[in-house]
Amino acid sequence: MKAIIQTDPENPRALELQETETPQLQPGEVLVKVAAAGVNHADLVQAKGNYPAPQGASEIIGLECAGTIVDAGDTDREVGEEVGCLLAGGGYAEYVAVPVGQLMRVPQGFSLTDTASIVEVAATVWSNLGMLAGIKEGQRVLIHGGGGGIGSFAIQMCKALGVEVAVTAGSQEKLDHCKELGADILINYKEESFVDKLKGSCNAILDIIGGPYLEDNVRCLAMDGKLIVIAVQGGAKGTLPLGRMMPRRQSVHATTLRARPLDQKAEICRSTVENVWPLIESGKILTTIDRTLPLAEAATAHELLETGAVKGKLVLEV
Numbered sequence: 001m002k003a004i005i006q007t008d009p010e011n012p013r014a015l016e017l018q019e020t021e022t023p024q025l026q027p028g029e030v031l032v033k034v035a036a037a038g039v040n041h042a043d044l045v046q047a048k049g050n051y052p053a054p055q056g057a058s059e060i061i062g063l064e065c066a067g068t069i070v071d072a073g074d075t076d077r078e079v080g081e082e083v084g085c086l087l088a089g090g091g092y093a094e095y096v097a098v099p100v101g102q103l104m105r106v107p108q109g110f111s112l113t114d115t116a117s118i119v120e121v122a123a124t125v126w127s128n129l130g131m132l133a134g135i136k137e138g139q140r141v142l143i144h145g146g147g148g149g150i151g152s153f154a155i156q157m158c159k160a161l162g163v164e165v166a167v168t169a170g171s172q173e174k175l176d177h178c179k180e181l182g183a184d185i186l187i188n189y190k191e192e193s194f195v196d197k198l199k200g201s202c203n204a205i206l207d208i209i210g211g212p213y214l215e216d217n218v219r220c221l222a223m224d225g226k227l228i229v230i231a232v233q234g235g236a237k238g239t240l241p242l243g244r245m246m247p248r249r250q251s252v253h254a255t256t257l258r259a260r261p262l263d264q265k266a267e268i269c270r271s272t273v274e275n276v277w278p279l280i281e282s283g284k285i286l287t288t289i290d291r292t293l294p295l296a297e298a299a300t301a302h303e304l305l306e307t308g309a310v311k312g313k314l315v316l317e318v
Helices: 041-048 110-115 118-130 150-160 172-181 194-198 212-218 242-247 262-275 277-281 297-306
Strands: 003-008 015-019 027-037 064-071 080-085 097-099 103-105 140-144 164-169 185-188 202-207 219-229 253-255 291-294 312-317
Touching: 003 297, 015 164, 015 262, 015 297, 027 110, 027 118, 027 140, 027 297, 041 297, 064 110, 064 118, 080 097, 080 110, 080 118, 080 262, 097 185, 097 262, 103 262, 110 194, 110 291, 110 312, 118 150, 118 202, 118 219, 140 194, 140 212, 150 164, 150 172, 150 212, 150 312, 164 172, 164 194, 172 185, 194 212, 202 212, 202 253, 212 219, 219 242, 291 297, 297 312
Parallel strands: 140 164, 140 202, 164 185, 202 219, 219 253, 291 312
Antiparallel strands: 003 015, 027 064, 027 097, 027 312, 064 080, 080 103
């Protein structure tokens, strides 16, 4: 098969479409012919050598894709079935081996390209805001990086569940995008302090910045509020005001999806399909694809994503 191979480990843009071996199935896996693969910030980090694949996973970049089962292995799935796939790696390729528990049905009315843009983001947002934070109607959630793929999806999901949404972004264009998706409180972090607007009012915060935002995030939490850190784009170290947190019963959770055990990933996929797919199929959550590119242009996709100018998701089509 052909796949994107990083030919120079010192150069994160050395991503070339080359011939490589087709994956061999392990027990409980199916082989999927990839139609499209979503591009995520974690892919950029992996290309820089800072986010290696978990032991035993494919070293090919790509955490989500959609396609057609061409070999069902020892599972009860059917050849020809179209599926979305949550991956630990391997998405930037013509074929990928997928544990059966990480297959997700294609939402009604969705193309494979549409599906490839939502698998990772839907599982990430639901597992953190739905399963961990337990957000409910009438609450307030702060989403950092509201203009990106995670943020765009999280805004829509929260609004569909009756939650008030505050977002931060670095440009008026991105804030306008967030407003179109339903965000209620728009904050340009380059021009104003999100603490000034939100102090003590957020039931949950979904954060991609990490260390530099820790203290300010905690100041924005309400009683029993949960801060959930899913990326550390600003750095991994910061200060926690424990004296403020303890009487307010606040908590900080640092989570990742990729390294979870297979049974946890399977439960997240199952719960995401059960709770989020109906919101997608009813039109309450729309895909926000900025653009699609051919698989061979993976390096260009990474360059675009790193500029910070992308609104929504980038998708590579095979």
